[in-house]
Amino acid sequence: xxxxxxxxxxxxxxxxxxxxxxxxxxxxxxxxxxxxxxxxxxxxxxxxxxxxxxxxxxxxxxxxxxxxxxxxxxxxxxxxxxxxxxxxxxxxxxxxxxxxxxxxxxxxxxxxxxxxxxxxxxxxxxxxxxxxxxxxxxxxxxxxxxxxxxxxxxxxxxxxxxxxxxxxxxxxxxxxxxxxxxxxxxxxxxxxxxxxxxxxxxxxxxxxxxxxxxxxxxxxxxxxxxxxxxxxxxxxxxxxxxxxxxxxxxxxxxxxxxxxxxxxxxxxxxxxxxxxxxxxxxxxxxxxxxxxxxxxxxxxxxxxxxxxxxxxxxxxxxxxxxxxxxxxxxxxxxxxxxxxxxxxxxxxxxxxxxxxxxxxxxxxxxxxxxxxxxxxxxxxxxxxxxxxxxxxxxxxxxxxxxxxx
Amino acid sequence: xxxxxxxxxxxxxxxxxxxxxxxxxxxxxxxxxxxxxxxxxxxxxxxxxxxxxxxxxxxxxxxxxxxxxxxxxxxxxxxxxxxxxxxxxxxxxxxxxxxxxxxxxxxxxxxxxxxxxxxxxxxxxxxxxxxxxxxxxxxxxxxxxxxxxxxxxxxxxxxxxxxxxxxx
Numbered sequence: 001x002x003x004x005x006x007x008x009x010x011x012x013x014x015x016x017x018x019x020x021x022x023x024x025x026x027x028x029x030x031x032x033x034x035x036x037x038x039x040x041x042x043x044x045x046x047x048x049x050x051x052x053x054x055x056x057x058x059x060x061x062x063x064x065x066x067x068x069x070x071x072x073x074x075x076x077x078x079x080x081x082x083x084x085x086x087x088x089x090x091x092x093x094x095x096x097x098x099x100x101x102x103x104x105x106x107x108x109x110x111x112x113x114x115x116x117x118x119x120x121x122x123x124x125x126x127x128x129x130x131x132x133x134x135x136x137x138x139x140x141x142x143x144x145x146x147x148x149x150x151x152x153x154x155x156x157x158x159x160x161x162x163x164x165x166x167x168x169x170x171x172x173x174x175x176x177x178x179x180x181x182x183x184x185x186x187x188x189x190x191x192x193x194x195x196x197x198x199x200x201x202x203x204x205x206x207x208x209x210x211x212x213x214x215x216x217x218x219x220x221x222x223x224x225x226x227x228x229x230x231x232x233x234x235x236x237x238x239x240x241x242x243x244x245x246x247x248x249x250x251x252x253x254x255x256x257x258x259x260x261x262x263x264x265x266x267x268x269x270x271x272x273x274x275x276x277x278x279x280x281x282x283x284x285x286x287x288x289x290x291x292x293x294x295x296x297x298x299x300x301x302x303x304x305x306x307x308x309x310x311x312x313x314x315x316x317x318x319x320x321x322x323x324x325x326x327x328x329x330x331x332x333x334x335x336x337x338x339x340x341x342x343x344x345x346x347x348x349x350x351x352x353x354x355x356x357x358x359x360x361x362x363x364x365x366x367x368x369x370x371x372x373x374x375x376x377x378x379x380x381x382x383x384x385x386x387x388x389x390x391x392x393x394x395x396x397x398x399x400x401x402x403x404x405x
Numbered sequence: 406x407x408x409x410x411x412x413x414x415x416x417x418x419x420x421x422x423x424x425x426x427x428x429x430x431x432x433x434x435x436x437x438x439x440x441x442x443x444x445x446x447x448x449x450x451x452x453x454x455x456x457x458x459x460x461x462x463x464x465x466x467x468x469x470x471x472x473x474x475x476x477x478x479x480x481x482x483x484x485x486x487x488x489x490x491x492x493x494x495x496x497x498x499x500x501x502x503x504x505x506x507x508x509x510x511x512x513x514x515x516x517x518x519x520x521x522x523x524x525x526x527x528x529x530x531x532x533x534x535x536x537x538x539x540x541x542x543x544x545x546x547x548x549x550x551x552x553x554x555x556x557x558x559x560x561x562x563x564x565x566x567x568x569x570x571x572x573x
Contacts, residue, residue: 002537003556008563012532015510019436021446023428025421031454136417136457163416164460189458 029136074113078129078141081155082110085139106133106159116140117207121214126172126182128212137162140210142172142184160186167193167226167234181215183238187226191233196223259360259372263331269372273362310400311338311345311391315375331374334404338369338391341399345371348388349379357389415456415463415472423470424453431477433533438481438526445481452480471543474534478526478544516566524559531556 086107113131124146133139139159156172166188173182186209187193195202195213204211215222226234255272263269313336338345338359345357355376359369379385391400424431428449435452436445456476463472517525530541538549538556545552 002531003553003560004531005560005564008560009532011510011513011563012528015513016433016437016533018429019432019442019446021428021432021442023425024450025424028424028450028453028457031450032457188462 074115074129078143078155079110079113081141081157082108082113082131082139085157086110106135106137106139106162108133108139108159113141116210117205117212119212119214121182122216126212126214128184128210130208130210133159135162137164138186138209140184142182142212144182156182158184164188165234166191167224167236169224169236169238171238181219183213183215183222183224185211185213185224187211188233191226191228194225194227196225197221258362258370259335261333261372261374263333263374269331269333269374273370310341311389311402312336313371313389313402313404315386315404330380332380333372333374334386334389335372336370338371338400340368341393342369342391343394344392344396345369346390346392347373347375347386347404348390349384350387351384353379353384415460415469417457417460419469420453420456420460420473423473427470427534430534431474434529435477435481437529437533438478439485444484448481448484449477452476455480467543467546471540474530474536474540474544475546478530512566513563516563520559520562524555524562527552527555528559 108131110131113129116128116130118125118127121144124144127143127145128140129143130138130140137160139157141155141157143155158170158172161168165186168186170184170186171182172184185193185204187206189209193204193206193211195204197215197219202213204213221237221239224236224238225232254274256274257270257272260268260270313334315332315334334347334357342359345359347355347357349355357371357373359371361369375386386404389400389402389404390398393399431449431452432442432446434445435448436442439445439448453473453476456473463469517528520528526545527541530536530544534540534544536544538552541547541552541556542549
């Protein structure tokens with residue numbers, strides 16, 4: 001038992017009664033943010049040395065890391081990117097949760113978006129915009145701009161991790177970044193960061209805990225090291241996943257739509273295929289925007305390949321509006337390919353309901369069955385979400401079965 | 406009261422939870438260390454703001470609450486050192502003349518101010534922070550035995566010097 005003297009307690013209570021101060025958590029958070037802005041102001045002063053001029057020869061790694069701190073409001077397009085994410089999060093359904101947990105998507109204060117830093121890149125510039133999230137994290141968008149192309153560059157977004165890590169890196173290379181390798185990093189206050197590429201070591205400029213770095217197109221591996229004085233606190237070895245050299249992806253114009261459904265009136269979601277030597281390449285589009293399809297459980301490297309299984313599938317979560325000014329709605333689209341062995345495809349839900357998935361038949365090579373299926377909204381609820389995808393041949397025998405989710 | 410020993414991730418929600426549960430105790434200890442309630446509260450606010458920023462440093466080797474107590478105590482000590490206050494740093498009563506015992510209380514204050522810093526800190530954490538041996542040990546990163554011995558010594562010093570006050 002801990003020693004306790006009631007008379008000492010009474011005496012202390014008398015000469016220093018309990019304080020009448022009130023807890024103010026909002027003030028604590030505000031002090032935390034003010035401190036970050038103070039650090040940013042210091043970084044701004046340090047960085048205010050003028051922008052680097054783009055040289056005709058390719059930029060070296062060090063030149064690519066020169067930082068300018070922007071002082072301009074975030075464009076509507078950037079803020080809207082955060083807002084759309086908030087909208088989708090608020091409308092998260094069980095099927096979306098099943099496909100990707102909500103913990104990955106905090107609510108972002110889009111109106112507080114501001115520029116943090118920018119770097120010169122091989123073909124233009126990359127700008128990092130950041131906004132605070134309600135759960136204490138920071139979410140950021142990296143915007144690419146091209147010198148020789150007036151079209152709006154791609155936006156790649158992510159958020160810092162929860163709980164925070166001393167070092168984290170985010171590959172923000174875009175499909176449309178034309179082969180460049182762009183990295184965004186977050187480093188805890190008080191730590192130093194170095195990038196090691198081959199025999200070269202570079203210290204990126206850190207602004208409010210963020211840094212950006214672009215690596216040469218032929219770079220294969222970079223090591224990012226965070227240290228506190230002489231102590232290495234964290235180390236990340238990043239290897240660039242390049243498309244398999246076996247398959248050369250066809251140009252966008254070679255893709256042909258094989259199946260299209262309307263997520264909403266005027267909002268088509270389509271599945272496109274292009275034939276490549278000894279392979280087939282898959283892509284999908286939403287509305288008018290063609291998207292190359294590089295990731296997913298479909299198992300095809302770089303969107304192209306030769307796959308042994310009868311069915312390859314994935315679920316794509318989308319948010320789409322019927323009109324530009326209408327509230328976006330979430331959709332979950334099951335799509336994929338099947339071999340000629342597959343005659344029927346069936347989706348089973350957790351509540352036992354079964355539903356046929358239409359197969360579009362279009363002989364284009366290795367696969368000649370395609371499916372794209374928008375999961376009905378009534379099956380977004382817990383207990384009713386998709387559970388199994390089953391493929392049968394002409395005799396009704398099961399040739400493929402896979403558990404979804 | 407025990408400082409929870411369960412592991413808690415240093416998330417924003419976890420830090421906020423400790424802040425709200427123990428705010429009054431944090432302020433009272435910080436006020437005792439800095440010599441002023443407003444300054445003590447300020448130190449608590451700044452300590453928690455810094456805890457948010459450096460929460461990745463929390464290694465879960467002790468409880469989150471103990472880690473935050475260390476942050477508050479360190480912050481209060483830094484504030485006092487910068488202000489070059491009297492080493493006692495003991496908050497003045499808001500209405501010292503109204504308690505009817507100004508002279509006696511001044512003696513008690515002086516006695517506390519004369520205690521070694523460690524004894525004073527353990528005393529404040531016991532009576533203002535409402536921590537037990539285990540909680541104080543976790544907060545100050547010392548053994549429970551040392552805490553017990555330190556508290557006992559502080560008690561003895563107070564009793565020797567203030568028999569009139571404590572005998573009431």
